[in-house]
Amino acid sequence: MIHLLTSNWSEFISGFGWTLLSSVLALFFSLIIGSLFAILEVVPNKFLRIIGNIYVEIFRNIPLLVITMFFYLVIPLYIVKINGFTAGTIGLTIYTSAFIAETVRAGINSVDPGQMEAARGQGMTFWQAMRYIVLPQAFKYVIPPLGNQFVNLVKNSSVLAFVAGFDLMYQGNAIASQTFDTVNTYVIVGIFYLIITLPISYYMQHLEKKLA
Amino acid sequence: MSSMIEFRNVQKYYGDFHALKDINLEIDKGETVVLIGPSGSGKSTLSRTVNGLETIQEGQLIVNGRDIAERSTDINRIRRDVGMVFQHFNLYANKDVLENIMLAPRIVLKMNEDENKKQAMALLDQVGLADKAHNMPSQISGGQKQRVAIARSLAMKPRCMLFDEPTSALDPEMIDDVLKVIKYVTSQSDMTSLIVTHEMGFAQEVANRVIFMADGEILEDDNKDTFFNHPTNERATQFLSKIIKH
Numbered sequence: 001m002i003h004l005l006t007s008n009w010s011e012f013i014s015g016f017g018w019t020l021l022s023s024v025l026a027l028f029f030s031l032i033i034g035s036l037f038a039i040l041e042v043v044p045n046k047f048l049r050i051i052g053n054i055y056v057e058i059f060r061n062i063p064l065l066v067i068t069m070f071f072y073l074v075i076p077l078y079i080v081k082i083n084g085f086t087a088g089t090i091g092l093t094i095y096t097s098a099f100i101a102e103t104v105r106a107g108i109n110s111v112d113p114g115q116m117e118a119a120r121g122q123g124m125t126f127w128q129a130m131r132y133i134v135l136p137q138a139f140k141y142v143i144p145p146l147g148n149q150f151v152n153l154v155k156n157s158s159v160l161a162f163v164a165g166f167d168l169m170y171q172g173n174a175i176a177s178q179t180f181d182t183v184n185t186y187v188i189v190g191i192f193y194l195i196i197t198l199p200i201s202y203y204m205q206h207l208e209k210k211l212a
Numbered sequence: 213m214s215s216m217i218e219f220r221n222v223q224k225y226y227g228d229f230h231a232l233k234d235i236n237l238e239i240d241k242g243e244t245v246v247l248i249g250p251s252g253s254g255k256s257t258l259s260r261t262v263n264g265l266e267t268i269q270e271g272q273l274i275v276n277g278r279d280i281a282e283r284s285t286d287i288n289r290i291r292r293d294v295g296m297v298f299q300h301f302n303l304y305a306n307k308d309v310l311e312n313i314m315l316a317p318r319i320v321l322k323m324n325e326d327e328n329k330k331q332a333m334a335l336l337d338q339v340g341l342a343d344k345a346h347n348m349p350s351q352i353s354g355g356q357k358q359r360v361a362i363a364r365s366l367a368m369k370p371r372c373m374l375f376d377e378p379t380s381a382l383d384p385e386m387i388d389d390v391l392k393v394i395k396y397v398t399s400q401s402d403m404t405s406l407i408v409t410h411e412m413g414f415a416q417e418v419a420n421r422v423i424f425m426a427d428g429e430i431l432e433d434d435n436k437d438t439f440f441n442h443p444t445n446e447r448a449t450q451f452l453s454k455i456i457k458h
Contacts, residue, residue, distance in 0.1 A: 112302070112305075114298060114300055114302035115302060115304065115305065117265055117298070117302060118296075118298065118302035118303075118304065118361075119304070119316075120265070120291070121263055121265060121291055121294075121295075121296040122291065122292075122295075122316035122320060122364075122365075122368060123288045123289070123291040123292040123316065123320040123368065124288070124316060124319065124320055125288060128319055128320075132304075132315060132319065133304050133306065133307075136306045137305055137306050140306075
């Protein structure tokens, strides 16, 4: 296994790098987009609420691979040329943001409605009440489920392999088919994924304890 | 004297349920009005319509010269002048006591930070909790929370205060301190107050006027002495006889 690792070191590391980059980008953007749609789902304006609902229900209920293929094959055909890495990362971001929206919305709903009433009663706008009172409390509730979403996101980034995204899984497949050493290759790939996901799990647990 | 709050033929529904039935009521500036009645009578709902936490379906509700039901009315502007004290306090759980008081003056009134802090400390002193300034709401008792909540409302320099069953969620030995603070607030000559309560002794002490509600209707509206000594409405008489027994 050591030999396999050292003789394919640059492929593994490059795959690891692309996986890490895709995960970080998707994590950052899906957190922002997800939170935004979570708020849209609870605003007083019915029209905005419906838009939020439609977004979440569509992207939560379509397989990640289908969304990714759409960006890889359909978007370049009609709109703009994008490579596999970009298509995969966009797909991953949109798919994950729908789950994050649901998670954050649940957090917002678990904050006592009296908090919003008190803030509005003092003349704050809906957005001020959200920003200063409701969201800070909501995020505390959602740290554990959000951690799960982040870990899922890293694992789901293996979808890049299907659209030539040069990620860890893609390199793994390539190495396995060259060396025929499938067992050791995928064990190494698994370990590389753990290198990203275990620290996330650990950090989220730490954050949960610190804020509780 | 001009009126602070005026209900004109106000109707409120929750779906099919008729929660407020044709309410007509005028409260003058500086008055202290106590609202009593059995639970489910609509008294909390009525008080919550005054700052728009409950919307009305028909009629006019004029608060401080502006009709709340009018679409063009900026509800946030009205809410600055109307303080609300809730049964369950609703202190901001993510802010300490001092910050609970300072937050709305800072972001709604854009008050200068030094002045804001000075005012907050003075208010805390007034309600006897200056030493709790840096505690979180979860670290203080119910009675203390309610006193902080009152200080928080006063920080907006309201012209009118709504108290929605302010002592109902409190342990008996906590009630007196809170009532003392409310009594002080209502005694300010320019403060208009609407108090929903079950504390009859307190009502007799602070009220200029008592309103009795049942089933979403105002059944009696009298000055304090007439109400407690010679109530004319039969249900009000019944209600009083039951309450005073205890």
